[in-house]
Amino acid sequence: MPGPKISPRRPNVWPRPSVCERWCSLTVKIVHFSTLSGGGSGWGVIEDDMVQATEGPGGTRTGERSPLSAVRFHAPAFPGKIVCVGRNYYGHIREMGNDSDPLPEEPGLFLKGANALADPGLDIPYPHFTNELHYEGELAIVIGSRILSGSDDPMKHVLGYTAGIDLTARDRQKKDLQWTRAKSADAFCPLGPWIETELDPSSTVVRTFVNGVMKQEG
Amino acid sequence: MPGPKISPRRPNVWPRPSVCERWCSLTVKIVHFSTLSGGGSGWGVIEDDMVQATEGPGGTRTGERSPLSAVRFHAPAFPGKIVCVGRNYYGHIREMGNDSDPLPEEPGLFLKGANALADPGLDIPYPHFTNELHYEGELAIVIGSRILSGSDDPMKHVLGYTAGIDLTARDRQKKDLQWTRAKSADAFCPLGPWIETELDPSSTVVRTFVNGVMKQEG
Numbered sequence: 001m002p003g004p005k006i007s008p009r010r011p012n013v014w015p016r017p018s019v020c021e022r023w024c025s026l027t028v029k030i031v032h033f034s035t036l037s038g039g040g041s042g043w044g045v046i047e048d049d050m051v052q053a054t055e056g057p058g059g060t061r062t063g064e065r066s067p068l069s070a071v072r073f074h075a076p077a078f079p080g081k082i083v084c085v086g087r088n089y090y091g092h093i094r095e096m097g098n099d100s101d102p103l104p105e106e107p108g109l110f111l112k113g114a115n116a117l118a119d120p121g122l123d124i125p126y127p128h129f130t131n132e133l134h135y136e137g138e139l140a141i142v143i144g145s146r147i148l149s150g151s152d153d154p155m156k157h158v159l160g161y162t163a164g165i166d167l168t169a170r171d172r173q174k175k176d177l178q179w180t181r182a183k184s185a186d187a188f189c190p191l192g193p194w195i196e197t198e199l200d201p202s203s204t205v206v207r208t209f210v211n212g213v214m215k216q217e218g
Numbered sequence: 219m220p221g222p223k224i225s226p227r228r229p230n231v232w233p234r235p236s237v238c239e240r241w242c243s244l245t246v247k248i249v250h251f252s253t254l255s256g257g258g259s260g261w262g263v264i265e266d267d268m269v270q271a272t273e274g275p276g277g278t279r280t281g282e283r284s285p286l287s288a289v290r291f292h293a294p295a296f297p298g299k300i301v302c303v304g305r306n307y308y309g310h311i312r313e314m315g316n317d318s319d320p321l322p323e324e325p326g327l328f329l330k331g332a333n334a335l336a337d338p339g340l341d342i343p344y345p346h347f348t349n350e351l352h353y354e355g356e357l358a359i360v361i362g363s364r365i366l367s368g369s370d371d372p373m374k375h376v377l378g379y380t381a382g383i384d385l386t387a388r389d390r391q392k393k394d395l396q397w398t399r400a401k402s403a404d405a406f407c408p409l410g411p412w413i414e415t416e417l418d419p420s421s422t423v424v425r426t427f428v429n430g431v432m433k434q435e436g
Contacts, residue, residue: 080332111396111398177326178326
């Protein structure tokens with residue numbers, strides 16, 4: 001079986017949902033994958049138990065197909081920046097001992113470095129610089145095109161949603177000036193396996209499994 | 219005159235100083251530029267009052283040349299992340315009213331988003347979301363190849379140095395959970411104009427000019 005279409009160049013601009021409507025109606029699960037038989041990685045969409053290769057994320061189909069059992073998935077995005085919202089879950093605010101704090105008036109943003117990105121489902125090595133590695137399952141929003149300040153409806157720029165894990169070296173976080181080292185070690189942001197283009201986030205449940213055991217649900 | 223060699227693909231890995239020694243000995247000023255006559259941007263090196271186009275940063279010469287007066291310079295790096303050190307200058311710690319704080323034991327790291335990158339010398343628009351825009355001239359280190367934890371001498375991975383400005387919305391910085399919005403607005407990290415591969419940072423003076431007037435020196 002031929003390998004997937006290789007796209008060695010990382011796209012700077014993702015297809016806008018508005019211009020890929022034809023594809024979005026078909027391609028609800030966008031993946032970045034490679035075949036277990038070797039070769040480079042490429043983009044595709046999942047249909048039934050097959051991956052259909054596409055030219056770039058959400059692009060036209062190349063005609064090449066691989067069964068799901070013959071591929072592995074990579075993080076389905078090459079973000080220019082990974083913007084996260086801290087204290088976005090009341091149970092977590094309480095857990096962290098900030099119970100008496102007022103709820104944030106605005107989202108508290110922090111960045112994770114692009115080096116933190118990791119393929120979904122890989123083992124995460126316990127880093128040497130922490131004794132307190134925490135994990136939080138997250139719903140990740142994949143932005144499909146550049147949002148300029150004052151632009152129109154930001155939801156038009158949302159390509160879709162995927163699953164992510166926000167790993168934190170909690171002891172580092174408490175000690176350091178900013179959360180940089182605590183949040184941005186290599187593999188501290190597993191992402192994937194696919195971008196779901198037609199998801200209603202308001203009715204979505206996020207569950208986090210550690211070594212096969214469900215640890216978080218919200 | 220022909221335009222510079224166009225390299226539309228942003229390199230993920232910069233040439234290591236160790237493998238571009240032949241070039242480093244010649245190419246002390248690496249630039250990312252475009253000609254005023256139009257065309258795409260490309261890489262080059264400055265020699266006398268000419269820019270010699272190269273294949274990628276620090277690569278082989280293409281033979282195309284442009285006078286300095288006929289080009290404009292772009293930020294000479296496409297960093298995967300921009301890592302900054304806060305409170306790295308005693309005069310600034312004092313200025314910010316942290317005089318009684320002990321000096322930091324470790325560098326206090328923070329990130330700027332890649333969107334903050336801007337070409338050198340451009341006008342910086344005063345953002346609408348702040349009334350307290352501050353600037354700090356910085357010596358920027360351009361990392362030429364990936365440094366893995368526990369790897370050998372990190373200085374081997376330094377491609378060179380360039381000038382940068384760290385812009386901060388100080389009022390946002392005081393108010394927000396993290397420094398993300400305060401430090402990462404568009405154009406909050408002008409960089410360039412060139413990478414100096416043979417600089418001794420210990421004997422370098424950084425000066426910051428605002429509208430032509432020197433405001434900082436250190």
